[in-house]
Amino acid sequence: MKIIFTAIDIVYNWARSNSLWPLTFATSCCGIEMISASAASYDIARFGAEVFRASPRQADLIITAGTITHKMAPALVQLYEQMPEPKYVIAMGACCITGGMYENDSYSVVRGVDRLIPVDVYLPGCPPRPEALLDAIIKLQKKMKTESLLERKQYLEAHKPRVILSEDRDCEILLPNPDFEVIHWGVQTIGYDKDYKKAEVNCV
Amino acid sequence: MYDLYAKILNILRLPEIIAQLTWAVIPFACIAALMVFVVIFLVLMERKFLAWLTVRKGPNRVGPNGFLQTFADAIKLLFKEDIMSEETNKLLFTIAPVIAFAPVMIIYGLMPFTEHLIAINIAVGLFLVFALSSLTTVGIVLAGWSSNNKYSLLGGMRSAAQAISYEIPLVIAVLSIAVLAGSLNLKEIVTAQSGGLFSWNIFPAFIGFIVLFICSIAEVNRVPFDLPEAESELVSGYNTEYSGMKFALFFLAEYAALFIMSVLISTLFLGGYLPPFNDYLSIILLDNIIKNQAIMDILIHLEQGFWLVAKTYTLLFLIIWIRGTLPRLRADQLMGFSWKFLLPLAFINLILTSIIKLAIQGY
Amino acid sequence: MKNAVNKTISGIIEIARGMATIMKHFFRPSITLEYPEKKPDLPPRFRGRLALLTNSDGTDACIGCKSCVKVCPCVDLIQIETSKDPETKKIVVEQFTIDIGRCIFCGNCTEICPKNAIVSTDEFELADYSRESLVFDKKALTLDPEKSQRLRDKKEKEVK
Numbered sequence: 001m002k003i004i005f006t007a008i009d010i011v012y013n014w015a016r017s018n019s020l021w022p023l024t025f026a027t028s029c030c031g032i033e034m035i036s037a038s039a040a041s042y043d044i045a046r047f048g049a050e051v052f053r054a055s056p057r058q059a060d061l062i063i064t065a066g067t068i069t070h071k072m073a074p075a076l077v078q079l080y081e082q083m084p085e086p087k088y089v090i091a092m093g094a095c096c097i098t099g100g101m102y103e104n105d106s107y108s109v110v111r112g113v114d115r116l117i118p119v120d121v122y123l124p125g126c127p128p129r130p131e132a133l134l135d136a137i138i139k140l141q142k143k144m145k146t147e148s149l150l151e152r153k154q155y156l157e158a159h160k161p162r163v164i165l166s167e168d169r170d171c172e173i174l175l176p177n178p179d180f181e182v183i184h185w186g187v188q189t190i191g192y193d194k195d196y197k198k199a200e201v202n203c204v
Numbered sequence: 205m206y207d208l209y210a211k212i213l214n215i216l217r218l219p220e221i222i223a224q225l226t227w228a229v230i231p232f233a234c235i236a237a238l239m240v241f242v243v244i245f246l247v248l249m250e251r252k253f254l255a256w257l258t259v260r261k262g263p264n265r266v267g268p269n270g271f272l273q274t275f276a277d278a279i280k281l282l283f284k285e286d287i288m289s290e291e292t293n294k295l296l297f298t299i300a301p302v303i304a305f306a307p308v309m310i311i312y313g314l315m316p317f318t319e320h321l322i323a324i325n326i327a328v329g330l331f332l333v334f335a336l337s338s339l340t341t342v343g344i345v346l347a348g349w350s351s352n353n354k355y356s357l358l359g360g361m362r363s364a365a366q367a368i369s370y371e372i373p374l375v376i377a378v379l380s381i382a383v384l385a386g387s388l389n390l391k392e393i394v395t396a397q398s399g400g401l402f403s404w405n406i407f408p409a410f411i412g413f414i415v416l417f418i419c420s421i422a423e424v425n426r427v428p429f430d431l432p433e434a435e436s437e438l439v440s441g442y443n444t445e446y447s448g449m450k451f452a453l454f455f456l457a458e459y460a461a462l463f464i465m466s467v468l469i470s471t472l473f474l475g476g477y478l479p480p481f482n483d484y485l486s487i488i489l490l491d492n493i494i495k496n497q498a499i500m501d502i503l504i505h506l507e508q509g510f511w512l513v514a515k516t517y518t519l520l521f522l523i524i525w526i527r528g529t530l531p532r533l534r535a536d537q538l539m540g541f542s543w544k545f546l547l548p549l550a551f552i553n554l555i556l557t558s559i560i561k562l563a564i565q566g567y
Numbered sequence: 568m569k570n571a572v573n574k575t576i577s578g579i580i581e582i583a584r585g586m587a588t589i590m591k592h593f594f595r596p597s598i599t600l601e602y603p604e605k606k607p608d609l610p611p612r613f614r615g616r617l618a619l620l621t622n623s624d625g626t627d628a629c630i631g632c633k634s635c636v637k638v639c640p641c642v643d644l645i646q647i648e649t650s651k652d653p654e655t656k657k658i659v660v661e662q663f664t665i666d667i668g669r670c671i672f673c674g675n676c677t678e679i680c681p682k683n684a685i686v687s688t689d690e691f692e693l694a695d696y697s698r699e700s701l702v703f704d705k706k707a708l709t710l711d712p713e714k715s716q717r718l719r720d721k722k723e724k725e726v727k
Binding site: 259528530545 | 585589
């Protein structure tokens with residue numbers, strides 16, 4: 001029985017890792033690099049990933065290319081939840097990973113997209129080269145090829161969305177879940193309250 | 205053919221009734237297999253050709269030179285989660301891809317791929333083909349309506365409007381073929397074109413060929429007439445809410461319809477399975493060498509298949525080429541093009557071919 | 568009527584011209600750079616991951632002046648811990664961390680550095696599976712003397 005499951009896993013992992021259909025989702029300058037990755041000189045089609053789907057129902061991968069603001073956050077979470085399993089996330093660019101240069105004193109930027117959705121591959125750069133995006137896709141394929149369906153379920157369980165989405169889609173409730181321990185290096189460690197205080201200090 | 209099949213089953217000591225029952229199933233099994241094979245190859249071909257047209261490389265990582273890319277896509281779509289939102293009409297939502305898919309499959313049975321390779325040979329084949337090909341639109345409209353999504357609904361409505369306007373010039377263009385061949389049977393239409401390149405229907409009815417070609421691109425919702433799934437306007441059109449296998453069925457139906465439309469155009473206008481010479485190549489070249497009639501028959505059969513495939517893939521390449529070149533039309537341009545331009549052309553074509561027919565036959 | 572015919576003919580010609588142009592590309596060799604096999608030719612001033620240089624005798628080039636910390640547009644991106652050596656009274660850099668996940672690769676730190684101790688390398692394949700692994704500490708940032716010399720020479724060439 002185990003052998004059969006392993007065989008299925010191998011075939012299935014091969015299939016889904018070679019047919020990553022990304023969602024057409026770009027919020028700022030990293031999106032331009034994403035577009036040029038699908039153009040002639042870099043050609044994301046070589047990995048079978050040129051099928052940019054407009055509908056999240058048919059996408060396997062969301063490349064969060066660009067700054068995610070508090071206003072965009074509910075839309076992003078909604079798009080992610082609309083995608084069918086198995087789904088993967090590449091956080092592209094500094095703004096997506098940690099907030100980048102907006103991290104200290106911005107009133108509007110989400111500090112790291114992994115507070116909203118579970119991220120599989122972090123791709124730093126401001127913006128990263130198209131080759132770096134291809135590299136991220138290769139690394140994601142590597143990850144997909146080594147994981148089984150059961151492991152994926154456990155991973156998602158451990159990386160549940162870290163934000164409580166309010167009923168009326170009000171952005172103010174988009175605060176980090178207090179139970180969740182923010183993985184972050186450096187000064188800023190907890191929630192946004194501290195950030196705001198810090199921002200004031202910086203402004204002064 | 206049936207006798208041979210019954211004999212084989214008789215050797216295997218199976219009763220006659222099994223042969224009778226299974227004989228009807230075999231063509232459909234073959235058609236389904238053919239359809240899946242054709243679509244898998246066609247999708248790969250399109251992705252490769254589009255890549256080459258835009259100076260790219262196209263899929264080349266999966267299997268030898270990217271040959272297994274579509275297999276990977278198919279397996280992935282099979283295993284993908286099937287999402288159905290709460291507010292959908294669940295019965296119609298499930299049945300819509302099947303309604304879009306089934307008529308295309310029946311059209312495969314009506315097509316004369318070679319002289320003997322035709323599953324259902326009926327007198328009104330041409331009529332039935334167009335009746336069935338417009339049924340696909342019902343599936344699309346149902347998908348749009350049952351999804352309970354405004355984009356899907358708009359896509360479905362657009363598809364209905366498009367199908368209604370493009371069906372008319374399409375059928376009138378095809379009417380000239382019925383006039384020329386004097387029959388609605390697809391096999392007879394092909395036989396009427398025998399006698400080399402210049403007896404093909406494309407010469408008396410060239411305008412009809414153009415009209416049918418444009419209309420069939422619109423009929424299968426291809427670029428530049430892909431308004432029902434216009435990505436920049438309607439997210440993904442009628443299949444916005446579809447995921448996994450149901451989406452794959454729509455995908456399959458679209459590409460299968462594309463292939464069968466090309467087969468239809470080559471059957472009606474380019475002589476179908478007939479060669480562009482006076483006689484079959486195998487007869488011209490090998491008649492003196494091979495004396496055995498049975499081998500000759502097989503060779504001719506294969507050659508017929510080759511000619512049809514060659515013509516079909518030429519047309520398919522043309523369609524992919526158009527997709528690589530032209531942008532999408534606006535909705536009003538689409539309608540105006542059909543009613544103001546294609547319809548008069550189709551009528552002119554009908555009159556011209558009738559005159560030619562009368563002039564040749566002399567009454 | 569005449570207008571319509573003219574329009575039709577010109578439309579056909581235009582579409583044919585467009586399609587011919589596309590067909591020309593069909594026979595051109597593809598310009599795709601096969602990325603994972605062939606690495607790209609980066610421009611000489613490409614700003615990749617930051618790195619710390621060492622002197623030829625293996626000691627840190629960084630003197631712990633913290634100019635880079637001041638000039639960095641991301642507050643607290645670069646964190647330096649220093650201590651004074653009680654014997655030689657020199658500043659010793661104990662910890663030097665850069666969060667690549669926040670870095671915007673502007674290169675201000677490389678320009679301000681008085682000793683050219685911090686430089687941009689050509690490395691751009693930085694994708695990783697976790698956010699912690701994007702934080703580079705002093706050990707990960709420091710290059711060996713040989714590489715450092717190469718980078719230093721390159722930078723001097725640029726300045727000229």
